[in-house]
Amino acid sequence: MLHPMRTIVAGVASLDAPDPLLPHAAETARALGATLHVVHAFDAPEGEDAGSGVLAELRRRLEERVRADAPGAAVECHVVEGEATECLPEVARAVGAELVVVGATRKNRIWRHFLGTTAEGVVRRAEVPVLVQRSSLADGPRRVLLATDLSEAGAEVHERGLDAAAALCPGCAPDVRSLLVVEDGAAPPAPRVAREQAAQRRLDAFVRGRRPRARGVQCKVRLGVPADEILAEASEWAADLVVLGTNGHAGAPPHHLGSTAGATLRGAPCNVLAVPSAARAAPPGEALRAPLPAA
Numbered sequence: 018m019l020h021p022m023r024t025i026v027a028g029v030a031s032l033d034a035p036d037p038l039l040p041h042a043a044e045t046a047r048a049l050g051a052t053l054h055v056v057h058a059f060d061a062p063e064g065e066d067a068g069s070g071v072l073a074e075l076r077r078r079l080e081e082r083v084r085a086d087a088p089g090a091a092v093e094c095h096v097v098e099g100e101a102t103e104c105l106p107e108v109a110r111a112v113g114a115e116l117v118v119v120g121a122t123r124k125n126r127i128w129r130h131f132l133g134t135t136a137e138g139v140v141r142r143a144e145v146p147v148l149v150q151r152s153s154l155a156d157g158p159r160r161v162l163l164a165t166d167l168s169e170a171g172a173e174v175h176e177r178g179l180d181a182a183a184a185l186c187p188g189c190a191p192d193v194r195s196l197l198v199v200e201d202g203a204a205p206p207a208p209r210v211a212r213e214q215a216a217q218r219r220l221d222a223f224v225r226g227r228r229p230r231a232r233g234v235q236c237k238v239r240l241g242v243p244a245d246e247i248l249a250e251a252s253e254w255a256a257d258l259v260v261l262g263t264n265g266h267a268g269a270p271p272h273h274l275g276s277t278a279g280a281t282l283r284g285a286p287c288n289v290l291a292v293p294s295a296a297r298a299a300p301p302g303e304a305l306r307a308p309l310p311a312a
Contacts, residue, residue, distance in 0.1 A: 163175060200242065213240060
């Protein structure tokens with residue numbers, strides 16, 4: 018069943034300069050009729066506790082930043098002590114958010130090997146879909162590329178990912194393409210055409226077995242390195258949203274982010290929606306490091 022997104026969480030890293038994510042996140046929230054919870058995570062000086070005066074001053078500055086970058090948006094502000102990679106998922110859990118929005122990871126010439134960014138850390142820990150936003154989604158996604166691997170976990174991501182993409186575009190039906198990448202060497206040697214045809218049959222059957230959608234799902238097969246082929250297809254098809262799972266392999270650690278997901282997050286030319294396994298859950302009794310100030 019499709020549920021609307023009514024509560025969204027986004028982070029603000031700096032209070033001293035315009036935040037490139039905040040206007041986009043506010044636009045998305047406004048288009049969905051959702052409340053945007055803006056979070057600023059900070060570290061107190063070593064050996065010191067953040068007093069009420071520090072929290073009040075940071076909150077004042079955050080509210081000023083929001084008024085400047087997202088005027089007129091329905092926003093609630095939160096200042097939380099700790100690492101953003103942990104605080105954003107915790108706030109999302111506390112307010113019952115359906116979506117977390119983070120800024121795109123910066124690329125450099127070694128981007129495929131660079132881990133530990135805020136965006137990736139949030140994706141590793143979040144229990145709800147995370148939108149890695151590079152551009153406005155105020156009009157909703159029009160072309161959605163869904164990375165598929167035909168596994169049981171992949172079927173779950175397929176359904177949750179399409180539901181989340183549809184929730185980002187209420188009242189419209191985006192073009193959806195399900196992409197299966199067959200790795201070289203993943204099967205016994207066979208002519209390329211034969212491998213593509215066999216994979217196409219499996220993908221067609223997989224998509225037929227999923228819940229029917231208002232608009233049919235296209236099926237596409239590519240051969241090669243998964244991350245490379247996902248990025249190539251997103252670019253060639255001009256997708257404006259890539260959907261992928263973040264914990265799809267059996268036995269993967271709870272905070273694991275696979276190489277394909279990580280490389281796709283860093284290299285995608287468009288927005289990326291990272292969908293965690295539905296089984297991912299918060300440890301019992303886990304609480305916020307600092308109380309959320311009343312909005």
